Amino acid sequence: MDVKREDRVGIVVFLTPALVLFTLFFIFPIIYLIIISFMQWTGFDTPVFVGWKNYLTIFNDKVFLRSIRNNLIWALCAGFIQVPLAVVAALVLSYRPLGWKIFRTVYFFPKVISAIALATLWAAVYNAQYGLLNGLLRVIGLGHLQTNWLGTLKTAFPSVIIYWLFYIGYYMIIVLADIQGIPEEYYEAAEIDGAGRIRQSLCITLPLAKTSIVTCILLAMIDGLRQFAEVYILTNGGPANRTTVMVLYLYKAMQNYSYGTSSAAAMVLIAIGTVVILTIKNTLGRETF
Amino acid sequence: MKKRRLSPGAVLLGLGKWTFLIFLFVYAVFPVLWLAVASLKTNGELMANPFSLPQVWQFQNYKKALAVSGIARLMLNSVLVSTAATFLNVLIASMAAYTLSRFRFRGNQVLKVMFSSGILIPLNALMIPYFVLINSLGLYNTMGGLILVYTAIGIPISTFIIMGFMASVPEELEEAAIIDGACFYKRFFTLVFPLSRAGVVTAGTFQFLTCWNEFVYANLLTSSQAVRTVQLGIRYFTNQFATDYVSMYAAIIISILPSIAAYVLFQNQIIAGLTSGALKG
Numbered sequence: 035m036d037v038k039r040e041d042r043v044g045i046v047v048f049l050t051p052a053l054v055l056f057t058l059f060f061i062f063p064i065i066y067l068i069i070i071s072f073m074q075w076t077g078f079d080t081p082v083f084v085g086w087k088n089y090l091t092i093f094n095d096k097v098f099l100r101s102i103r104n105n106l107i108w109a110l111c112a113g114f115i116q117v118p119l120a121v122v123a124a125l126v127l128s129y130r131p132l133g134w135k136i137f138r139t140v141y142f143f144p145k146v147i148s149a150i151a152l153a154t155l156w157a158a159v160y161n162a163q164y165g166l167l168n169g170l171l172r173v174i175g176l177g178h179l180q181t182n183w184l185g186t187l188k189t190a191f192p193s194v195i196i197y198w199l200f201y202i203g204y205y206m207i208i209v210l211a212d213i214q215g216i217p218e219e220y221y222e223a224a225e226i227d228g229a230g231r232i233r234q235s236l237c238i239t240l241p242l243a244k245t246s247i248v249t250c251i252l253l254a255m256i257d258g259l260r261q262f263a264e265v266y267i268l269t270n271g272g273p274a275n276r277t278t279v280m281v282l283y284l285y286k287a288m289q290n291y292s293y294g295t296s297s298a299a300a301m302v303l304i305a306i307g308t309v310v311i312l313t314i315k316n317t318l319g320r321e322t323f
Numbered sequence: 324m325k326k327r328r329l330s331p332g333a334v335l336l337g338l339g340k341w342t343f344l345i346f347l348f349v350y351a352v353f354p355v356l357w358l359a360v361a362s363l364k365t366n367g368e369l370m371a372n373p374f375s376l377p378q379v380w381q382f383q384n385y386k387k388a389l390a391v392s393g394i395a396r397l398m399l400n401s402v403l404v405s406t407a408a409t410f411l412n413v414l415i416a417s418m419a420a421y422t423l424s425r426f427r428f429r430g431n432q433v434l435k436v437m438f439s440s441g442i443l444i445p446l447n448a449l450m451i452p453y454f455v456l457i458n459s460l461g462l463y464n465t466m467g468g469l470i471l472v473y474t475a476i477g478i479p480i481s482t483f484i485i486m487g488f489m490a491s492v493p494e495e496l497e498e499a500a501i502i503d504g505a506c507f508y509k510r511f512f513t514l515v516f517p518l519s520r521a522g523v524v525t526a527g528t529f530q531f532l533t534c535w536n537e538f539v540y541a542n543l544l545t546s547s548q549a550v551r552t553v554q555l556g557i558r559y560f561t562n563q564f565a566t567d568y569v570s571m572y573a574a575i576i577i578s579i580l581p582s583i584a585a586y587v588l589f590q591n592q593i594i595a596g597l598t599s600g601a602l603k604g
Contacts, residue, residue: 035425035426035427035428035494035497035498036426037427037428038425038501040506040507041426041507043507044422044506044507044508044511045422045426045428048418048421048422048511049418049419049422049423049434050420050421051419052415052416052417052418052438052478052482053419054459055415055474055475055478055480056437056438056441056475056479057359058456058475059453059456059472059476059478060441060448060475060479061445062452062456063367063449063452063453063456064402064444064449064452066451066452067448067449067451067452070451077455116604123343123344123347124345126340126344127344131340131344137344137347137348138351138363138554138594139590139594140351140456141347141348141351142586142593142594143351143352143583143586144351144592145532146532146534146582146583146585146586146593147355147579147582147583148536148538148554148557148579148582149536149538150536150538150554150557150558151554151557151575151579154557154560154561154575155354155575156354157357158358158361158442158568159357160570163370164369164370164374164568166354166357166373168373169372169374173374176577200347200350201350201351202347203351204597207594207597208597211597215514244501252443253443256443256445259445260445260447261539262447262538262539263539266435266558267558271364279502280448281445281447281448281539284448284450284451285450288450288451288454292452295452296451297451300448300449300451301448303445303448304444304448306447307443307444307445310441311499312338317374
């Protein structure tokens with residue numbers, strides 16, 4: 035609608051609360067981080083301008099470099115293993131096999147449990163002495179593979195990221211809803227042309243559900259970049275910093291009163307997030323958020 | 324109808340399909356079920372065989388869990404914080420969504436893009452600014468601080484979801500109301516808001532789940548048991564229970580029960596909200 039004179043005040047009144055909150059919690063924090071990232075500051079004393087020093091410090095820190103690497107692996111696994119799994123599940127369920135609604139409900143179930151509770155649960159699964167995983171290996175006669183999953187250099191990081199890759203419910207439901215909105219006629223036409231189900235999925239369903247799939251890839255990759263709770267609970271970054279991630283790094287820097295390096299790390303995270311978003315949008319599609 | 328002959332390929336595909344579906348099914352529920360069973364065993368039984376059923380169902384694990392963890396208080400805090408933050412968030416987001424989705428004015432498009440881009444900002448990176456902001460407002464270690472933060476961080480996604488629903492309310496309805504002399508506020512509260520109920524409920528459900536499950540800022544912005552939420556409680560279980568694993572498992576089960584109950588009750592609402600396409604962009 036065009037704005038009428040008598041609506042002007044109302045529009046301002048209605049927009050103001052959201053704008054104030056957005057400014058305080060989204061715009062101001064980023065400006066603040068940019069400024070602090072060039073300062074040396076403990077959080078108590080007066081900040082001192084130090085130029086690029088904080089950035090040099092973190093980029094010379096092997097732990098930070100490893101956390102970037104871990105986050106990138108995490109984001110790629112999320113976008114290109116977890117989401118494709120979700121798409122396959124959505125495709126299968128879109129043919130409404132027996133019990134599809136039950137599958138849909140159950141797949142989404144882990145999403146309503148908090149990351150902290152799930153991580154604590156998985157700590158019990160991975161536990162070396164009485165955990166579910168080692169117990170399972172003993173039962174199926176692979177007892178020699180038992181290990182301290184979260185405490186061993188080789189297995190720690192894979193253990194931390196693999197378990198949630200199969201929790202696909204959220205993305206599956208978004209994609210499934212999109213698929214179910216595709217008009218039946220397209221498939222009838224394809225049927226007449228003799229295209230089989232797999233052919234139909236590849237040539238009709240996937241292209242038409244592209245927007246929701248790209249949205250899921252974006253959400254999943256950002257999720258991979260901002261991981262914190264899982265690592266914090268399962269390993270706190272150890273053993274030997276093998277499982278560290280950027281948010282854990284900046285959290286620990288903050289706890290050590292190095293507000294400057296923590297802010298620099300936060301800015302690197304935001305920059306990487308922006309690059310990832312722009313890359314996905316430019317290569318896969320812009321019609322999302 | 325012609326009876327379909329099953330080719331070996333089709334059989335294999337069917338087998339693969341069901342293996343896939345059932346694997347994901349088991350994966351989603353089995354660990355939780357295992358934990359629930361383990362929480363009813365003795366520590367000795369758990370060590371001896373992680374898969375056995377308990378000889379005697381140890382319900383006192385739950386009594387102990389309630390006593391040691393102080394979880395009842397944490398739950399109450401979570402309910403208060405999540406309810407308040409959801410109510411405020413949905414109200415503020417609906418108001419913004421109304422102006423943005425239904426009026427053409429200068430800057431409208433810019434604001435829409437700005438709000439939507441907020442959805443993809445990795446919020447965990449903003450710990451220092453939020454900590455400084457909440458401290459300087461004198462809200463550190465208060466439920467008010469958490470409510471403010473949670474209300475704010477959900478604004479982009481809630482506005483985005485509700486905008487989609489409000490845009491689909493026919494303009495003619497509102498024009499008719501204008502002719503009847505309804506003012507801006509009356510049209511919002513008696514017409515557009517009620518007609519976008521589905522979107523408001525969807526946004527509200529997600530906002531509530533986000534608040535209930537939030538950990539990073541609950542951890543950063545509180546320091547005393549009196550204002551802590553459930554998620555923080557879980558983090559301290561490992562210290563509180565030390566090697567009494569079964570009681571700790573009981574505490575974890577207690578802490579996720581409300582989420583499970585809410586999901587069972589509202590699953591249609593949650594799934595319908597997601598399926599309405601609100602999130603697909």
